[in-house]
Amino acid sequence: MDPIRTIRSRTVVMPRPNIDTDQIMPARFLTTTTREGLGQHLFADWRYDASGQPVADFVLNRPEAAGCRILVAGRNIGCGSSREHAPWGLYDYGFRAVISTEIADIFRNNSLKNGLLPVIVDEATHGWLIEHPGAEVTVDLERSALGLPDGREVSFPIEAFARYCLLNGVDELGYLESQSAAIRAYEAEAGK
Amino acid sequence: MTASTLFEKLWRAHEVVPETADRPAVLYIDLHLVHEVTSPQAFAVLRSRGLPVRRRDRTVGTMDHSTPTRADELYGRVPIRLESAARQVRELEKNAAEFGVELLGIEHPDRGIVHIIGPELGLTQPGKTIVCGDSHTSTHGAFGALAFGIGTTEVGHVLATQCLLQRKPRTLAVNVTGRLAPGVTAKDLVLAIIQRLGVGGGTGHVLEYRGATIEALSMDERMTVCNMSIEAGARAGLVAPDETTFAYLQGRPRAPQGAAWDAALAAWRGLRSDPGARFDRELAIDASNLQPMITYGTNPGMSVGLDEAIPAKGGDAIHAKALEYMGLAAGQRMRGQKIEVVFIGSCTNGRLSDLRAAAGVLRGRRTAPGVKLLVVPGSQRIKREAEREGLDRVFVEAGAEWRESGCSMCLGMNGDLVERGAYCVSTSNRNFEGRQGVGARTLLASPVTAAASAIEGRVADPRAFLS
Numbered sequence: 001m002d003p004i005r006t007i008r009s010r011t012v013v014m015p016r017p018n019i020d021t022d023q024i025m026p027a028r029f030l031t032t033t034t035r036e037g038l039g040q041h042l043f044a045d046w047r048y049d050a051s052g053q054p055v056a057d058f059v060l061n062r063p064e065a066a067g068c069r070i071l072v073a074g075r076n077i078g079c080g081s082s083r084e085h086a087p088w089g090l091y092d093y094g095f096r097a098v099i100s101t102e103i104a105d106i107f108r109n110n111s112l113k114n115g116l117l118p119v120i121v122d123e124a125t126h127g128w129l130i131e132h133p134g135a136e137v138t139v140d141l142e143r144s145a146l147g148l149p150d151g152r153e154v155s156f157p158i159e160a161f162a163r164y165c166l167l168n169g170v171d172e173l174g175y176l177e178s179q180s181a182a183i184r185a186y187e188a189e190a191g192k
Numbered sequence: 193m194t195a196s197t198l199f200e201k202l203w204r205a206h207e208v209v210p211e212t213a214d215r216p217a218v219l220y221i222d223l224h225l226v227h228e229v230t231s232p233q234a235f236a237v238l239r240s241r242g243l244p245v246r247r248r249d250r251t252v253g254t255m256d257h258s259t260p261t262r263a264d265e266l267y268g269r270v271p272i273r274l275e276s277a278a279r280q281v282r283e284l285e286k287n288a289a290e291f292g293v294e295l296l297g298i299e300h301p302d303r304g305i306v307h308i309i310g311p312e313l314g315l316t317q318p319g320k321t322i323v324c325g326d327s328h329t330s331t332h333g334a335f336g337a338l339a340f341g342i343g344t345t346e347v348g349h350v351l352a353t354q355c356l357l358q359r360k361p362r363t364l365a366v367n368v369t370g371r372l373a374p375g376v377t378a379k380d381l382v383l384a385i386i387q388r389l390g391v392g393g394g395t396g397h398v399l400e401y402r403g404a405t406i407e408a409l410s411m412d413e414r415m416t417v418c419n420m421s422i423e424a425g426a427r428a429g430l431v432a433p434d435e436t437t438f439a440y441l442q443g444r445p446r447a448p449q450g451a452a453w454d455a456a457l458a459a460w461r462g463l464r465s466d467p468g469a470r471f472d473r474e475l476a477i478d479a480s481n482l483q484p485m486i487t488y489g490t491n492p493g494m495s496v497g498l499d500e501a502i503p504a505k506g507g508d509a510i511h512a513k514a515l516e517y518m519g520l521a522a523g524q525r526m527r528g529q530k531i532e533v534v535f536i537g538s539c540t541n542g543r544l545s546d547l548r549a550a551a552g553v554l555r556g557r558r559t560a561p562g563v564k565l566l567v568v569p570g571s572q573r574i575k576r577e578a579e580r581e582g583l584d585r586v587f588v589e590a591g592a593e594w595r596e597s598g599c600s601m602c603l604g605m606n607g608d609l610v611e612r613g614a615y616c617v618s619t620s621n622r623n624f625e626g627r628q629g630v631g632a633r634t635l636l637a638s639p640v641t642a643a644a645s646a647i648e649g650r651v652a653d654p655r656a657f658l659s
Contacts, residue, residue, distance in 0.1 A: 016510060016513070017510060018391050018392065018491050018510075020491070020622075020624045022603075022622065022624040022625070022626060022627050023624065023625060023626070026626055026630075027603040027604060027605045027627070028604070028605065030229050030257075030258075030605060031229070031258055031274065031276035031277050031279070031280050031605065032276070033232035033233070033236075033279060033280060033283045034232075034233065034236075035233045035344075045625065045626045045630055050612065050630070050631070074510075075392065076391060076392035076395070076425065079391055079392060079425055079491075080327065080422075080423075080622060080624060081326075081327050081603075081622075082230070082325060082326055082327040082341035082342060082343055083229075083230065083343075084230070084233075084325075084343035084344040084345060087343075102392050102395060104392070104395060104425055105361075105395055105396060105425065105427055106327060106341055106342070106343060109342075109343060109346070110343035110344075110345065110346075113343065113345040113346070114345070159216065159359060160213060160214050160215075161214060161215050161216050161357065164214075172345075172349065172357055173237070173241075173345075173348060173349055173352060173353070175357070176218065176349055176352070176353040176355055176357065177243075177352065177353060179208065179209060179218050179353070179355070180353070182208050182209050182218065183208055183218070183220070183353060183354065183355055186208040186220055187220075190205075190220070192220070192222070
């Protein structure tokens with residue numbers, strides 16, 4: 001994976017809480033056997049109507065959403081299914097960061113493994129972002145800080161090792177493989 | 193030594209490398225369950241790196257999500273309707289053969305929903321760490337196993353190294369006391385717990401269900417409760433193993449036998465939270481005043497008792513939007529709501545005791561005109577056992593369709609779908625928008641509530657059907 005340092009972009013805002021992974025990527029698109037090309041199905045049932053036409057007032061279909069790489073969502077985004085197809089779809093569509101006050105566990109883990117930064121912010125910052133769709137913000141992974149247009153910076157928590165991997169393009173599987181001596185020792189000791 | 197929770201004991205016993213500020217723990221995985229939807233891209237990573245499956249003896253695959261439930265399609269007498277689903281099934285067959293992974297495939301008599309067959313074969317055991325690329329892996333926690341869902345990248349990690357990088361979650365004790373009233377089931381209990389916690393209330397936590405009410409539950413009921421832990425956002429759910437657990441497991445094909453059983457039992461008896469062990473949070477639930485529950489909204493936390501009205505939340509745009517999708521109104525009682533479909537099945541409520549309970553309500557009765565009732569057993573073993581008991585005849589005579597096992601209408605991946613705008617009383621676990629089909633309206637409930645509703649063609653109170 002390519003290293004990630006900063007993401008600067010206007011935001012797309014979806015204020016609704018509890019956006020589940022069934023909305024992000026409906027189950028009928030999970031029959032793929034690859035991880036590419038899922039962006040076309042992202043939020044399919046919100047983006048398109050029954051006849052397959054784009055829903056004009058859905059936020060991603062509006063002209064100002066074009067090129068935005070940061071999604072601001074209501075609390076607890078990514079709840080529900082463990083499908084990694086959800087972050088794959090968000091990434092393939094062009095998103096590189098998701099900002100909320102709460103991000104569901106499995107979705108957050110899956111996002112970190114695919115170069116989609118889960119950014120958790122306080123209520124006040126979140127409220128400001130919700131009120132200002134299209135704001136130009138900067139997610140600075142190196143400093144774990146979100147930069148707002150007025151120059152304010154808000155730090156966000158991110159798991160130390162995941163951050164290290166993202167900054168350096170290190171692959172977690174490679175790291176786990178490097179632990180093979182410890183794994184063998186554990187198996188011998190525990191009788192596994 | 194300080195008192196430990198059950199979770200802490202399970203965690204410590206599987207730390208290959210403990211966590212530090214800079215590094216997550218390397219956690220050993222005892223059992224990895226694999227299915228066709230979340231594994232193809234993981235096998236592709238192994239193939240591209242030339243890696244084998246490290247512990248084939250700790251890896252078991254099956255097919256459940258995209259498989260047809262009609263026998264003619266499933267067994268190849270007619271083609272699988274969905275070409276993409278057929279391709280996914282073939283892909284897992286190919287990957288299992290190439291990597292030497294045991295596969296309980298289409299024709300296998302032990303095939304079924306991954307979270308049903310693990311326990312029924314005795315693969316699921318107290319003290320194990322169990323993962324699967326599926327969020328309802330929390331089901332296996334009913335046995336005192338640390339079991340949780342993972343994404344496909346992590347499926348690859350476990351296939352290649354038998355380990356995961358994990359941060360230690362926090363603990364939340366759910367203390368349940370009071371006897372469940374007749375007609376009130378484990379499903380109603382867990383819906384009430386999720387209502388109380390909220391759909392994000394368990395995030396970052398492992399729940400341990402405790403107390404006299406939990407101890408009195410059967411294994412099937414404990415599995416229903418643990419299954420839906422993820423619907424409160426929890427990483428996993430746990431119940432400490434006890435005599436009920438051991439009696440369930442003894443003699444199962446993959447459970448330890450003979451001297452190994454005695455040794456396992458001795459170890460399993462220590463798997464409980466010590467007196468005085470501290471949880472990060474606690475929640476107390478009195479189960480004695482619960483009534484049958486049903487959801488009215490678009491997440492599993494939006495539920496009411498059958499005798500209650502849908503709450504009014506003035507100014508809450510999200511609540512209003514959910515009700516708009518559902519075609520329901522604040523103040524309305526769910527009982528009496530007209531329905532079109534009833535689905536009995538899934539990893540939440542597709543076990544034999546669920547089918548028996550539903551059949552008990554349906555025996556000698558018919559579904560209301562215009563209601564479609566689909567009954568899908570959780571596994572082929574359950575299907576055969578139900579047929580031996582004649583439950584299939586009860587369902588068919590009531591007007592139901594009786595199918596082969598699989599996830600089916602819980603998520604509709606295989607084409608078992610609810611039509612746009614239709615109401616479905618479903619024994620599954622998620623009522624998200626479009627979960628059972630684009631525009632479908634899901635009402636989550638217990639198997640007895642589902643069966644009673646099929647008879648009346650409206651959301652019905654199962655207590656009226658108790659003999």
